[in-house]
Amino acid sequence: MKRAKKKQFHDFIAARGLKSTRQRDMVLDCFLSSDSHLSTEELYMKVRAKNSSIGYATVYRTLKLFAESGIAREIHFGDGQTRYEHVAEGEHHDHLVCTRCGSVQEFENEAIEKLQQEVADQFGFLVETHKMELYGICSKCRK
Amino acid sequence: MKRAKKKQFHDFIAARGLKSTRQRDMVLDCFLSSDSHLSTEELYMKVRAKNSSIGYATVYRTLKLFAESGIAREIHFGDGQTRYEHVAEGEHHDHLVCTRCGSVQEFENEAIEKLQQEVADQFGFLVETHKMELYGICSKCRK
DNA sequence: ATTATCATGATAATCATTTTCAATTGGAGA
DNA sequence: TCTCCAATTGAAAATGATTATCATGATAAT
Numbered sequence: 001m002k003r004a005k006k007k008q009f010h011d012f013i014a015a016r017g018l019k020s021t022r023q024r025d026m027v028l029d030c031f032l033s034s035d036s037h038l039s040t041e042e043l044y045m046k047v048r049a050k051n052s053s054i055g056y057a058t059v060y061r062t063l064k065l066f067a068e069s070g071i072a073r074e075i076h077f078g079d080g081q082t083r084y085e086h087v088a089e090g091e092h093h094d095h096l097v098c099t100r101c102g103s104v105q106e107f108e109n110e111a112i113e114k115l116q117q118e119v120a121d122q123f124g125f126l127v128e129t130h131k132m133e134l135y136g137i138c139s140k141c142r143k
Numbered sequence: 144m145k146r147a148k149k150k151q152f153h154d155f156i157a158a159r160g161l162k163s164t165r166q167r168d169m170v171l172d173c174f175l176s177s178d179s180h181l182s183t184e185e186l187y188m189k190v191r192a193k194n195s196s197i198g199y200a201t202v203y204r205t206l207k208l209f210a211e212s213g214i215a216r217e218i219h220f221g222d223g224q225t226r227y228e229h230v231a232e233g234e235h236h237d238h239l240v241c242t243r244c245g246s247v248q249e250f251e252n253e254a255i256e257k258l259q260q261e262v263a264d265q266f267g268f269l270v271e272t273h274k275m276e277l278y279g280i281c282s283k284c285r286k
Numbered sequence: 287a288t289t290a291t292c293a294t295g296a297t298a299a300t301c302a303t304t305t306t307c308a309a310t311t312g313g314a315g316a
Numbered sequence: 317t318c319t320c321c322a323a324t325t326g327a328a329a330a331t332g333a334t335t336a337t338c339a340t341g342a343t344a345a346t
Contacts, residue, residue, distance in 0.1 A: 017322090017323085018323070018324090019311080019312050019322090019323055020312075020313095022311095023324080023325070040302085040303085054325090055325065055326040055327070056303095056326085056327090057303090057305085057325080057326070057327085060302095060304075061304090061325090076219060078219065080301070080302065080333090080334090081301095082303085096262075098268075099271065105268070107262055107266070109262055112255055112262075115254055115258070116255070116275075119250055119252055119277075120277055123281070124281075124282030124285065125239045125241075125248070125277065125279055125281055126280040126285060127278070128242065128278055128279040129277075129278045129279070130276060131274075131276055132259075132273070132274070132275040132276075133273060133275075134259055134268065134270045134272075135270070135272045135273060136272070137268070137269040137271070138268055139267030139268060142269060160291090160292085162293065162342080162343050164292090164294080164342075164343075166294070167293090183333085184333085197294090198294060198296070200294080200295070200297095200336090201293080201294060203333095204293085204294090223303090223332075224332095224333070225333080225334085
């Protein structure tokens, strides 16, 4: 799976005429071996811990490339930070965001997706992507 | 309806020990007579057109108060701007956002809300709010 | 009216993100 | 392997949205 994502990114890089660099591979490794939903800054910290003298801007730029290549997706949880989650192709998931501890639980629900489609059809709307987040208190925090 | 919202805001102001001012009333009028989903800057432009010498900061502060008072709600559509929509109490709606022309269509769907609740229950999650946006091409742009 | 607060407007400060730019590096081709 | 050019990098400046600061002006309870 990591292999597949690495290949996907390298193919993207090649197809675009971009270059494969030490820094990009480092960020890629860190990203793939991290939890989903990390903010750019969190990723930056991890990369910097492993290595090094990598620049802030490089991490920003590289994460944007991940999104373009399709191995990652930008998400926003309302705090002012952009986060990136892993993308397994074809699949889409939504989120339960705990407003107390900040934890994020993913879920999928076919029935909801189907209803979304129906609603869109009613309006003659062609859905490309969607996002859905439920905010509240997670089970741990409720105890 | 506008009356009710004005009252709601004034009650909130009073309960908090805040003051009723010319500027707040101006922003309130502009907000209530505008479409939903306006960004802070758009609102600022409208207020400034009507009057005057109102400060940027005042509009920001006032919109935050609207959200706290419950007559408005912050929304984010992924462009980096905070928008505010009108809140009719109890009711919640979701959005169809056209990625081509930027138009926003609101919709409500009880069945989806119900399914969301079920999912949350499965995880022992207590939902406080949610947001859901479908991004794609609206009917006008598809023609 | 007096006074204690709160609010305002202008501006500076902040925070996340992007751009700039000179110096460096990857990699296609000689 | 060596050359060369376009792509990349890191540092720092720039940007855009939002928030804080502060001196001055307005509100409302006494």
